[in-house]
Amino acid sequence: MISVIILGAGNVATHLFKAFKTSSEVSVIQWYNRNLDALRPFSNQVEITNDLNALKDADIYILAVSDDVIGELSSKLPFENKLVAHTSGSVSVYDLDKKHKRAVLYPLQTFSKDAKVDFANVPICIETIDKKSYPLLKQVAKSLGSPTKRVNSDQRRVLHLAAVFVNNFTNQLYRIGHEITEGEGAEFDMLKPLILETAKKVQDMSPFMAQTGPAKRNDKKTIKAHLKLLEKPQHQEIYKLLTDSIQNTHGRKKL
Amino acid sequence: MISVIILGAGNVATHLFKAFKTSSEVSVIQWYNRNLDALRPFSNQVEITNDLNALKDADIYILAVSDDVIGELSSKLPFENKLVAHTSGSVSVYDLDKKHKRAVLYPLQTFSKDAKVDFANVPICIETIDKKSYPLLKQVAKSLGSPTKRVNSDQRRVLHLAAVFVNNFTNQLYRIGHEITEGEGAEFDMLKPLILETAKKVQDMSPFMAQTGPAKRNDKKTIKAHLKLLEKPQHQEIYKLLTDSIQNTHGRKKL
Incomplete structure (x- = not known):
């Protein structure tokens, strides 16, 4: 023992x-x-x-x-x-x-x-x-x-940093999803299966391969409409920055 | 039929x-x-x-x-x-x-x-x-x-917008987690249970209640160390912006 x-x-x-x-x-x-x-x-x-x-x-x-x-x-x-x-x-x-x-x-x-x-x-x-x-x-x-x-300590430090991205920051994206749906009388509950599936998908597939959506497709019309729909300036900033990040990862032109 | x-x-x-x-x-x-x-x-x-x-x-x-x-x-x-x-x-x-x-x-x-x-x-x-x-x-x-x-169309548009946050943007955070771990010889695989748990947690708990981590605690020392550890300027930008967003949500002082 x-x-x-x-x-x-x-x-x-x-x-x-x-x-x-x-x-x-x-x-x-x-x-x-x-x-x-x-x-x-x-x-x-x-x-x-x-x-x-x-x-x-x-x-x-x-x-x-x-x-x-x-x-x-x-x-x-x-x-x-x-x-x-x-x-x-x-x-x-x-x-x-x-x-x-x-x-x-x-x-x-x-x-x-x-x-x-x-x-x-x-x-x-x-x-x-x-x-x-x-x-x-x-x-x-x-x-x-x-x-x-x-x-080792370097690897652990980097895992802890990555954990902030995939846990704290991801949870904040859920929070923003909660804010913008409930603010318009839509239900956050409707997004829960998608949240779970998004997490499940990368258990077997790289996040690179799993990516979809308007940023990856460089669908400018949808991106523009989404930015217009967002009421809080900070939500717009986050939308722009993460769209840009996806486009950098997938080699698309910038906004 | x-x-x-x-x-x-x-x-x-x-x-x-x-x-x-x-x-x-x-x-x-x-x-x-x-x-x-x-x-x-x-x-x-x-x-x-x-x-x-x-x-x-x-x-x-x-x-x-x-x-x-x-x-x-x-x-x-x-x-x-x-x-x-x-x-x-x-x-x-x-x-x-x-x-x-x-x-x-x-x-x-x-x-x-x-x-x-x-x-x-x-x-x-x-x-x-x-x-x-x-x-x-x-x-x-x-x-x-x-x-x-x-x-209705307004609610659907907002659900689609929120889906971009909880799916595409979340997946990009997983991607960044992948980049920063593998770049340091750590394994992205180690983060997979955390990714799943983060998604499971908000099935029964609001994202507001589920939040943890250095941004919410306003742990300046860890935030500073993380920003130093990030090599790509865009990853630093994302870290700062989402930390700020969490602190806005949870009523903490800005960075």
Whole structure:
């Protein structure tokens, strides 16, 4: 049994805790958070603490905390030479205090507080400095059913950046779709199957091959009509910029 | 049995033909295209023609052709007072020659040549000018298993515009994700579960509620690092504009 202590009480920490509870290979022996209130709902399932000096001995300490406190928290840990992994997409493994065996366990997925997470759909990017820690972290990820990938800091940073495009920015395009349909008495619900199909399509086909629409066809008449239909200047800007981007990708003339 | 003649040989025409073949309520009795070659693979399944004067009598004529030829083709049809429907998201129902009973049957989905289409996931927007045509078109759509919705021209235009955002523009964000990961030796495949989850999330939750990430949190350090990491000026522009859009939506300060 691999013993784990989780530090932090955000979405990633909570989903990891819940997932580890179902694992037969990993046992969460303690859960730390500065503010104990966030952990109280779990106090009958695991030992909780807000005292770093009370931390037990464990095989792995997982720091699932905000990017800007990872370094400081790792320095404050009152032990050394133990495996300490953070879960951030953008923080370097070297931000962890060098007194530890430093590593990263970055789950590449969007976590909501309430939505249930199936870790089979959560690729976990692993980075370790010492070679021995890698198989252990891989075993931990596998025990959740997650696909794993060894990813260095540069690759992880780029995956996190790309995740902002395909998740946050894509979601904002959904939001704009929501605004412009509901604003005209049309139903956003009508777009939901299209949203799902667009995401499904690139599971087997490159986004390059999957592209269709007025920008790719350079259908100037439709593009012009759409720009006229958009009421918010920023929506027009986004329309123009992404149309231009599609035309750059597909070698069409600019607007 | 409702008799249908399809005009056009693009993706929509082809997927409609294939779907109608499995319907017990609709029979495609003829398929027209200006260029007969595109229809030859189906010549053992349906009568094909490239001669408008050879068109048979049918309950519905479906014009699944390019936006810019809908009006002209409808004028050339050598009959009147028959139900003629186009399938475009952006063309007015009044673009059809007024000698016909004019209608629109707009499938709100992305169609690829090779990908199989399940019409249960294709909402069909119906618009008719005369009241009698509506139940007939609704029956046709239902026979494909499609959800249907009565949608006027303004609503349809706005749905088509929103579809460009949630389909074409979203797909371009996937493309950018592909470019920036593969450019750094990371794997786009790692992002596929996230892409799917992002689309699934808004099936039950508003895009407003689903938003996360550095733009929403106004995490300036990460935003700055991401902009530095992006090599193409246009990718930086897109990053800035969509970050700004998210912050406008969620009431954060501008960059």
